[in-house]
Amino acid sequence: MRGNDFYIPDLCRVRAVFMLVVTGELLALVLAVVQADERWIEWNYFGLLSLFVQWTLLTSAAAICLLRGWLARQTIAMATGAVVIIVLLDVLAFSLFADSVINPTQGERPWQAVAKNLLLSLLITLMVLRYFYLQFQWQQQQEAEMQARLTALQARIHPHFLFNSMNTIASLISVNPERAEDAVLDLSELFRASLRDDDRLIPLSTEVDLCRRYLAIEQLRLGQRLALEWQIEEGLEQQAIPPLTLQPLVENAIYHGIQPRPDGGTVRIEVYRKNSFVYLLVQNPRPAQDQRTHEGNRMALANIQSRLQALFGEPAVLKHSQQNDIYTVTMRLPWQKTGDRRNPAGRR
Template sequence: MTGAGIAVIAVLALLLFGTGFLLGRTARPVRTSDVGTPVEHATFETLHTASLAAPPLRAGLTEESARRSARGLRSLLGTDALCLTDRESVLVWDGEGDHHGTDVMHQVEGLLASGRDTAFHSDCGDLDCPLRWAVAVPLTVDHRVLGTLVAYAPRESAVLARAAGEVARWVCVQLELAELDRSRTQLIEAEIKALRAQISPHFIFNSLAAIASFVRTDPERARELLLEFADFTRYSFRRHGEFTTLADELHSIDQYLALVRARFGERLSVTLQVAPEVLPVSLPFLCLQPLVENAVKHGLEGAVTPSRPAGTARAGDGPIRVTISALDAGAEAEVVIEDDGTGMEPERLRQILRGEGGTSTGIGLLNVDERLRQVYGDDYGLVIETGVGAGMKITLRLPKYRAGVHGS
């Protein structure tokens, strides 16, 4: 719950207690062993009720979230009945007199159009029905009216009108957070799609060509490479999970490197150093793979010509070395990816990290850097050391535990 949401509920609790509006609540005797004043007890009870109603609303305004939160919202108001609607229909009715639900959408029609609170008499003619008056408040997000909260009572009450407004504003805060959650999820999905798009068609074509070159000369090697290719693409294009484990990410990288080595042979030298205790550490999906691809690309850029077959090196060319380490660093795992390739101008690197890359390399580095900062905070972005002809060293730190970050 946000600080603003807590403040609203605390004010509401004091308002309701001070005016004696907490209908239906039985005050228990205050014993000498009790801690706190009656006002503090009422505030705590209200905050606790609000905390139970909040999680369902973080899913947005739906029939299910309304059903799960309505009882808590009615308890906050201490009213006889409460109704939540969207713009089309009643989502839930909680409390007495549910026959009033058939008239709700007609009664809030003007509110949905104007976005202004409204009150109305709800006398149904049933002498046993306690509902005689209601106040309806809009539920808005970004100036859009998503629905209404309607509270019913036996008589007109200015206190209920004010309290319903405060509760509705608190509900709106939760719905805004739900919108932010959805936007964040959509952004992450878009970022992962962008990374998947960087799996170049040329890489796929060259991998299949390298596999084909072994079909006659070494069928067993061709079969193994084909399985590596299938597993690599399956992992890269999987459709579930925002996070993965370091073990799975490194396994995918190993498959990628096997395909690259099939093409470049001994020209590519890879050293892998991994501490077993960091393998279960969770991290954003497709976080390391673009960095390794970047190291390979810069190391081997221009190394193969169309006339030279896969698996052979150009005369005079030395091996390109790529080192990948994932080591235990106390509460964190430290991952370092280093190559001795072409490197780049530091100013060019700064442009890339400012979003001025314009190339697949730039998109990949920027994407990973932004996602790390988004998940772990600004202290956990990429640390990159490079220079023209000096290769590149990329370091990132991954907390071993972070709430909400779980590999799948």
């Protein structure tokens, strides 16, 4: 297993520590309620047990966090066994230290109380590890389905764009062979990008270059009907972005906002950073009120949204709006450079 493929989440993260603390308190509360005889809860026992549970939880989590790199290189069975041993040794050490303070079962020998702690810790640890493993498998399945959708999307270039491009190139061969050659090179780059499935994140500059190549082909076909405005903030060239996310938005702007209008219009692409997020805006004249057009547009947006959620999680947002006959699609990405080893979604 690699570090990113380890089924136990990174327990060094603040969110993981917070969840451990809350879960430990809930467990202590349940045990205190069960332990109470006459009252609803045994508060003294709850306080001492909370202290014991938090000690063992946090120290075990710290040990697992420090050994996570080594654990990730082992098989699932060996990693699971090692984690169980770490937790049991930790519980044993604290039980021997605190047995004289936390021992509600008066009359039993100390080793019996320690054995109960070990048995309860073993059961809880196995249940938690099972939950982590099932969650990891579900997430792997979701990512596999997302990758399959991405591959299907990348393997398909809209037939209308291909036919229009080939017709444009054919018409240019005799009158302007150099522009025809450039168009063929641009089209080949688009096909190369659509067939590339090994990169989950690419630099923004690469995606922008792909958009420029696409727009160069469309300008050959649409001529003066297509006007372009670019406004890209400097310093964002290495922003991580999934491949073929901005280009389909630009393609939708052409297909739905420019092509149906006899007088054409302007497509505006803006990219800027605000705090810890990068915003990408694509604007075009409001699409014609055609049901088929809207269905295709919604399908493309839904596909991109699912890819963003799978890669970045909740911080990534894709939304669209209309104002003053201008249709705007806004994509928000967390600020992250390509090559950053952090998990984009921040879930493991």
